[in-house]
Amino acid sequence: MQLTNINIPLLCIDRWSLSADQVWTVLGGNGSGKGTLARLLCGELDAMAGITDAPKRVHWLSLEKQQALYERELYNDDTDFTDQLDPGTCVQDLLLEVAAPWSSRHDNVVEQLQLAPLLARGYRLLSSGEGRKVMLARAVLEVPDLLLLDEPYEGLDVVATQMLEQALAALVAAGQWVIMLVNQKQDIPPWTTHLAWLDHGRLVLQGPYSELQQHPDFHAALRYTEVESLHLPVRQSAFQLPDWPADEPLVRLRGGRVAYGDLVQFDGVDWDLWPGCHTQISGPNGSGKSTLLNLITGDHPQCYANDLTVFGYRRGRGETIWDIKKHIGYVSGNLHRDYRVAGNALTAVVSGLTDSIGVYQATGEHERELATQWLAIVGLEHRANASFRSLSTGEQRLVLIARALIKQPPLLILDEPTQGLDDLNRFLVLAAVERILKTGPTTLLFVSHRTDEQPALLQQRLSFVPQVEGPSLYHLVQESLI
Numbered sequence: 001m002q003l004t005n006i007n008i009p010l011l012c013i014d015r016w017s018l019s020a021d022q023v024w025t026v027l028g029g030n031g032s033g034k035g036t037l038a039r040l041l042c043g044e045l046d047a048m049a050g051i052t053d054a055p056k057r058v059h060w061l062s063l064e065k066q067q068a069l070y071e072r073e074l075y076n077d078d079t080d081f082t083d084q085l086d087p088g089t090c091v092q093d094l095l096l097e098v099a100a101p102w103s104s105r106h107d108n109v110v111e112q113l114q115l116a117p118l119l120a121r122g123y124r125l126l127s128s129g130e131g132r133k134v135m136l137a138r139a140v141l142e143v144p145d146l147l148l149l150d151e152p153y154e155g156l157d158v159v160a161t162q163m164l165e166q167a168l169a170a171l172v173a174a175g176q177w178v179i180m181l182v183n184q185k186q187d188i189p190p191w192t193t194h195l196a197w198l199d200h201g202r203l204v205l206q207g208p209y210s211e212l213q214q215h216p217d218f219h220a221a222l223r224y225t226e227v228e229s230l231h232l233p234v235r236q237s238a239f240q241l242p243d244w245p246a247d248e249p250l251v252r253l254r255g256g257r258v259a260y261g262d263l264v265q266f267d268g269v270d271w272d273l274w275p276g277c278h279t280q281i282s283g284p285n286g287s288g289k290s291t292l293l294n295l296i297t298g299d300h301p302q303c304y305a306n307d308l309t310v311f312g313y314r315r316g317r318g319e320t321i322w323d324i325k326k327h328i329g330y331v332s333g334n335l336h337r338d339y340r341v342a343g344n345a346l347t348a349v350v351s352g353l354t355d356s357i358g359v360y361q362a363t364g365e366h367e368r369e370l371a372t373q374w375l376a377i378v379g380l381e382h383r384a385n386a387s388f389r390s391l392s393t394g395e396q397r398l399v400l401i402a403r404a405l406i407k408q409p410p411l412l413i414l415d416e417p418t419q420g421l422d423d424l425n426r427f428l429v430l431a432a433v434e435r436i437l438k439t440g441p442t443t444l445l446f447v448s449h450r451t452d453e454q455p456a457l458l459q460q461r462l463s464f465v466p467q468v469e470g471p472s473l474y475h476l477v478q479e480s481l482i
């Protein structure tokens, strides 16, 4: 079977047979062809030749599909016409969309994935992890012939990951045909019976998992970039904070509060972010991590209702959002979701200098050169002219990381930055971040659900902890990590 893009083979598989009684996991790094393989199995692409007896109803669960549902919801958004926030389709209706009427199966899935508090909530308002759980529930309810699970654990907190592991094990045991697509070995589920290793569009290893685990190639060491050998471009003085006093916080929040109607997400948060105090923000899915970060970047409407000072600007006193954003480099699932403009990879990186989604002014040679250097650091120099939207999800994420790092800003906000990245790219990104922190006055705010992903230089942790009783859903606990 061969699939080509003009003259470039995207996927070239000589022989691969699979049956419903085998549980395959396809392992492949970013750009290896997993997405193309999934599209092919779903019937979204035509192979040049060679597929026989393909399953008819295939459900592909992926970050791409999550994005597609979000875009559908945005398209139907009536906020501009009704003068109030249109929450879009509620979770309950999204579950009914794939299987109606409501039955005990719905009740089971809702219980398994703990979706009850979200049923009446609009999809667009969900946190990234909550959205992921809804996508999973839809996939399971559809009972497809084949369920393709593409990085199903991305964005889930520890509890949700365990819940999903159990739910998937039960599904497989009940006879659901499942193929997993993962980009790292530690995500291969224990119930895998067969493994296929995809590299540059080719299956380089395939067979029973127990046998392949003994194969020398399976254990080949990854060649990680040494942090010290990473060469970063010169820091851009235009975005720095000259002579910022060490005893003045970059961010000061007093009595911080966010509420939606009667639902108080958090309240009474007093927090100072001191220069150089690299901080991890942790908490379960939907606890308010991104909300807190969006208050700082000015992307949350309630930032003006709070006693919040960022870079010396008391919010709501006439500063522009650009005065604040100028000193921040930012990457998050929400940014990725909203980065929907035309333009190539290089322009997307340049847009980090103007803090815009897309570029709307002439860019100079210097900006383009700088962006090219950052694309090279994330290994995508050769994709500079490719349209951003045509890149794989992992490649898009790398471009957005380069966009966040290009300024080597005073405040770097990385909200689950490595979602969708393979081991090598994950390491590369964290190494580049560490190098930035070591070589200049950048302070890091970092969110990740992964326990194997903690930058060494973290000094403080802010944890959102559920309140069993009390006026708000979560309270914030601060602890020193040094």
Ligand SMILES: Nc1ncnc2c1ncn2[C@@H]1O[C@H](COP(=O)(O)OP(=O)(O)OP(=O)(O)O)[C@@H](O)[C@H]1O
Pocket: 121, 125, 126, 127, 128, 129, 130, 155, 260, 265, 283, 284, 285, 286, 287, 288, 289, 290, 291, 292
């Ligand atoms: N306009 C809104 N109305 C009601 N609830 C909202 C609204 N906007 C956000 N929320 C809710 O606020 C909560 C916090 O969301 P946030 O994105 O900050 O979570 P998070 O901690 O970053 O989660 P994750 O780890 O899943 O990314 C979520 O439960 C979300 O559904």
